[in-house]
Structures are given as C-alpha cells and as structure tokens.
Amino acid sequence: MPTSSHRRSRPERRTGRVPVVTVVAVAAVALVVSLVVAFLPDSGGGGARAVEPVAGAQVSGSPTATRTAVSPSPKPKPSPASPSATATPSATPTGAAGASGASGSSSRSSAAAPAARTASGSAPSAGRIRPGTAYQGVATSYDIGDGNGACSYGPTSDVMTAAMNTADYETSKACGAYVLVRAGSGASITVRITNECPAPCEPGQLDLSRQAFAKLAALSAGRIPVTWSLLSPSTSDTVSIRYKTGSTQYWCGIQAIGHRNPLARLEVRTSAGWTSLARTDYNYFLSEQGAGCGGTIRLTDIYGEQLTVEGIAVRANVVQSTRVQFARH
Template sequence: MASPSHHRRSPRPDRHAARRTGRRVPVVALIAVAAVALVVSLVVAFRPDGAGDDGSNTVRPVAGAPVTPAVRPTASASASPKPSTSGTPSPTADGTASPSATPSSAPSSTKPSAERAAPAARAASGSAPKAGRIRPGTSYRGVATAYVIGDGNGSCSYGPTSDRMTAAMNTTDYETSKACGAYVSVRAASGASITVRITNECPAPCAPGQLDLSHEAFSKLAPLSTGRISITWRLLSPAMSDTISIRYKVGSSQYWCGVQAIGHRNPLARLEVRANGSWVALPRTSYNYFLSEHGRGCGGTIRLTDIYGQQLTVAGIGIRPDAVQSTRVQFARH
C-alpha cells in the first residue's frame, strides 16, 4: 500500500554518494516499506465492520454506480402527508366521476356524482319533450273571433270536412303547421267551454293566443254578434276511436313525394321515412306536408312521432296520390 509520500516520484539515488557516506540506502527503504505494510494489515484485520472476513457478508457497490442511502421518514414528512388521489369523486363536465386530489369542505351527497350532474328527468306522463310553442298542461290567454269556414278545408290541407268544430290558430302559435291537428279546449269568461280541432291558420292581425273559430264553435261561447271575446285555452289529448291515416300529395312518385298524417290524437312532431337502412326526417311545410325532394323513402316504411315522444311505425302504404289510407294505429292518450 502506497504511502502519501509516494504521490510524487523520488529522484534516482546517487550511488557514489552512498559510498561516500557509508550508508546502505536500499536496505533501509525496504525495511521501512515492510513495516508500513505490516501496520496496515493489522489495522484492516481488526476493523469492527468485519472487513477482515472472507467478504461473503459485505456488499460492495459496483464501480461507477451511485450508492443510495436508506430512506428514513422524517418528522416533517409524517406530519404533512400529501393529498391522496383516491378521495371522493367529483363530477366532471361530461357528468362522469373522476378522482379529486383536493378534499372538499362541502357535505357530500348520497347520490352518485353522475346523477348529481345530470338534470332530473321529467315524468313521461306530463312531459312533451318534442312540443313546440303549444305545450300540454299550460293555459293560454287570448281572444276568440269567428270566420266562415266554408267546406272546412284550410291551411293544414286536410280537405273538406263535415266537422264544424274547428279553429284557425294565429300564425305565431301555428308555428309552420306544428299546431295542425291539435285538439284544444276553449273557455270563455262566462264559463262556457268547447273543444275544437286546429285545421287552419289565422294570419295577421291575429295576435299570439288568438283563435279564429268557426261560426258554429263561436256561437257556443257567445252570440256571433259579440264578434270578439276573451278566452283561455289549453291543449288536449282526447279520447277517440279513430285511427291515423296517411295521404300522399298530388303529384307524388318514387322521385318526389309529399306525405301527410291525418287524424292523430296528439300533435305530430316528426315524420320519418326509411331509406338505405336508416331513418330520414322529412322537412315540414306550412301547408302540413312532409316533403322528400329527391324521392328518398317514398312509398316505404313511415315512422310517426308525437310531441310526447311516442313513435308509430307504419308499413305497406303505397304511393297513391290524394288517397287517404288507414294505418289502424293511434297514439296513446296523455
């Protein structure tokens, strides 16, 4: 084992000088080195860590590898633990639950987070998710006037009818024929009431809430000479034995067609046709026909949806322009 004095190389000894002094330099140097080696060996042999054994119980790090000391918990680490990511789930924007790293001080709900994030569903019996301006369970105020209905035909294109208990809806609430076929209960300030079916549109100056009644309907509420009365009215889902019919517009073919539903208990929200394996919703016109401009689905299966979300599927209705064809189905009462 080299001593610190050998870090530098010693100059070569002068043999002539040795003869002059009469000392034997090499022998003395060898004795000194041997003595140092003996002392080092004794120190290593009696180390308390057992380095003097065969080395089987000593772990030595590989040259160049870092030595990682054992980790012991400190007082500061145990006193201030990091927040856990396995805490109470909090709702995200899409309503799903995700772990929250920060505990909340607000009291937790017993409902699942996804349920807390979503609005409560309305009861099916009273809701009309596909309704337009006219909604069930709502009373509307307006005025009633009267007009001569002639053969009973009107903007809804139902054609002549013997039913005289009909009305024309103001343009705002007519809503591009969404009101067509709706049954409404009308009550006058006197307490008299009637039920009419919407078959026509009352343009301006008819105001929102106004109904233009047939003479027959108006006369049951007040004398025709009155001309104008205050009323309230609301949507009905009446009891009836009739079923829905389908009619193709004049000029319809496999290349273009207009489709109409007649006699539905509840207002119609959508009419779809089956084309290339999928349902296609047809746009509705102000004269109450649903048009397929390029013939998609013309003569095929039809699906009807009312404002309550009920759906009826009708097959076997051929393209017979201006012919009223029965479906033998009807929407449920609400």
C-alpha cells in the first residue's frame, strides 16, 4: 500500500506542475506590476527619485540631480579648461551671477587704477586735453614775470608754470591743469597751466617758464621735443572762489582757483534750477543778468565729480576758501 500510494502520488505531482508554473507566472507578473508601481512618479520611494534624473524627467527640478546628470565624470570638480566647466557656471544662476560679478568687479577695479580710469574714458567732460593720453609737441620758454597770465589767477611765487597753445587752451579749459612734461633726455617736470601761448605757438606746444625749461634742458636749446600728459596730483590745497572786480548781485563773474582737476562747468542755483554760466577766455564764468550771483555754486570737473558750495558772498576780487577739493584720479 505504501508503494501503491507512492506511485499514485507521482502522477498527482506531475499533474500538479501545471498549477506551479501558473503560480510562478502569476508571481512574475505580480513582481513586474509591483516594480512598475514602485517606479511610478507618485511613489515616495527614494529609488524613484534616483532614477528620474537618468530618464530626464525632473533634471531641472533637483539641484543635486542636475549636478549628477550634467557631470557624468566621477570627478567632483570639472577641469576649468574643459568646455563643461565653462558651460556649467553659465547654466546655473550662481555661475551666471559670478560671471557678472566678476565683470563688474573687474570694471570697478579698473576704475580705481589711475591709468585704467583715464584710459577707459572716465573723463566724460574733458575737452581737447584728455587724461590717459600722451601728447607729442615742443617746449619753449618765456619770462613769466610776476606769474600772472591769461587764466587771471594773479601774481604768484610758483615758477613751475606754463602757457598752453591756443588750440589746447580751448577758451581757458586748460587753466589750472597740471601737466607732466618729459624731454627726450628722460628729465621730467610738473607744471600748472596759468597762461595762453598764442600764435605762432602750435597745437601740442608748451611755453614753459624759464625755471621749468631749465630743468629739462639748457635755456640755450631754445626749443626741444617733449611728451606731455594730464595729471591729477596730490595736493593739500582746497578750491577757492573769487568774484570778479565789479561783481554785484546784478552782474558777476565767478572764478574757481586751486582745483586739482581741470574744471568742466560752473553752475549757479536760480529759481529755475541749476544754470550753467558761460566761460570766458580769461577764465571767469559770467552771469550777465545777475542770476545766481551770491547764491549756491556747483563745480564739475572733467571726471564728472561735483562740488556744491554755499555761503560765498559777492565780494569782488576776494579769494574765499571752500574747504573742499576734487578727488584724485
């Protein structure tokens, strides 16, 4: 009976294989279904988020996934010389901001350096004489007498002065400018423009005081080739204001003295706002109808810096200090 029972059990086992295969198939299908469900976007499993970047479903939505997907290389940092290193910063807000900041930073650094500031055109109100430019010309000499000249600054004990040719004098725009003059020998001097040199002085020519010329060459040389350029020197002086002789509240001429940088504009405040006064070739700014005479004055240098001065009364031919000065460039 055990044997017979055992024999009968084999067919039952053979016939029982069909249900087993079916169960295996059903189990496999169930496994596949569970895997599909597990990998659906709605699933909260960490594995699903790990797969999404590879499939490109949410690359931009996850910074971590973005970095992983963009950089297939196992190296944590790409080489700065590689195209991917260039593309990665520009594709992200941080990288873009950094690039912009660097440009802005480079630009600000350039503006802080004297040569870069002038070379980059940071003197919007400059006339013919521009900072950062070397001018070729000749130097001659003359007896400056008491130091007074076309700029109407009056007598002075300062002998390191010069007269600018008419073209570059430019209706007194050159008045008060500090100029570095270099000779072919390598000698150099700094002079202040206080006068105009009319024809036959030619563009580029400087007529130096004899004392200044003598520091570059022997007076007997008479005429020497030079290179000169505008300076924004260190100085302890402050700007002063002087009203012209004959000035009243009904008519006045105003002059600025001792400014570090060439003056581009002088304005007075009136009921209509700031009014720019016309500049004469003798270096006074005139208010023909008296507008603003005795009121607030605003000075602008060639770099665009403005100084506002108040409390300067109409006192003809009196030099009045303002206690302010333009910045050095």
